[in-house]
Amino acid sequence: MRLVASDMDGTIVGHDGKISPRTVEAFQRCLDAGVEVVFVTGRPPRWLDPLREQLGHRGTVICSNGAVTYNLNDEQVLSAHLLEHSNILAAREIILDLYPAAAFAAETVTGFHIEHGFAEEGAVELLAGAVAMPLADSLGGHDVIKFLAREREVQPDNFLNRVRPAVAHLVTATHSAPSVALLEMSMPGINKSVTLAKFAASRGISQADVVAFGDMPNDVQMLNWAGTGYAMASGHPEAIAAADQQAPAFEDDGVAQILEKRLAALRASL
Known part of the structure; x- marks a missing residue:
């Protein structure tokens, strides 16, 4: 060791x-x-x-x-390892086709960008310093290291198992929250x-x-x-x-x- x-x-x-x-x-x-x-x-x-x-x-x-x-x-x-903005937006559309109520966020090297509905009002750790606006508008020149999707009406494993193959050509998807349907997506590979x-x-x-x-x-x-x-x-x-x-x-x-x-x-x- x-x-x-x-x-x-x-x-x-x-x-x-x-x-x-x-x-x-x-x-x-x-x-x-x-x-x-x-x-x-x-x-x-x-x-x-x-x-x-x-x-x-x-x-x-x-x-x-x-x-x-x-x-x-x-x-x-x-x-x-940075995600292509075009991959993020394409993955977002695929996920919305599967889960129309999904909400999204993007972790950048320097901050956090969230869309409306991604976090509850009391989620201090998620909301602190976050930029809240549609991702297509807020990403701009920011380097994205992780793309996130959240769905409140589905089990975490079911969310991952359905989304992962659908977006595999764009991002690597996984999850680490045992009780929240929150996908974490990175650059393929x-x-x-x-x-x-x-x-x-x-x-x-x-x-x-x-x-x-x-x-x-x-x-x-x-x-x-x-x-x-x-x-x-x-x-x-x-x-x-x-x-x-x-x-x-x-x-x-x-x-x-x-x-x-x-x-x-x-x-x-x-």
């Missing part, structure tokens, strides 16, 4: 935005043992406060399901595993030496790619099926439990 790659929400971060002290300590022990740590999340760069404030992480974060590699220390985008593989190679770390943790469909490719992929026992069935190992549930500090055991084994082998 030379590199630990972990998802955030539902894997180490709870609904309250908190990371447990045990998990914080486990990641610190990895660093103390010379094991590199990278976080691989669906979150955009603007939404990484738990890593900064609770873990004191200042390194690289792979954001927006692999679309962005971000340096948290310098708050700089190191690389970005981009997912967490693609960017994680490049990051590991840049550090001279082989695939076999990567241990990954995740819990949702947007983690599937990463769990498949890593030398050892752990799905959370509390995770989505697709993630559990994709991983070769299972970690205890999030509520039981599953990531910390696995890291503690692997670090103990690492020490015993020295």
Whole structure:
């Protein structure tokens, strides 16, 4: 184990935005043992406060399901895979044909653009700093890293399973919200595993030496790619099926439990 790659929400971060002290300590022990740590999340760069404030992480974060590699220390985008505006608008029309009540948003390198109906009035985290207007008008010259679609009257898996094949020629679609029908779409061919593989190679770390943790469909490719992929026992069935190992549930500090055991084994082998 030379590199630990972990998802955030539902894997180490709870609904309250908190990371447990045990998990914080486990990641610190990895660093103390010379094991590199990278976080691989669906979150955009603007939404990484738990890593900064609770873990004191200042390194690289792979954001927006692999679309962005971000340096948290310098708050700089190191690389970005951008969606074509024409693909976004074409995907939007296809989704509206399937789900006329769908609402849309676009995450850019520098901000968030939402259409009417995408977020509830009380959704502070979604609405803070957002530009609210039709996407065709608001995108302009902005570089889009993630396109989102929301539907309130359908189950999340059903939404994904119907939309994904219809837009596959335009975007890569996935989801990471267990109870909200919210699709996350990136440039075709981009997912967490693609960017994680490049990051590991840049550090001279082989695939076999990567241990990954995740819990949702947007983690599937990463769990498949890593030398050892752990799905959370509390995770989505697709993630559990994709991983070769299972970690205890999030509520039981599953990531910390696995890291503690692997670090103990690492020490015993020295």
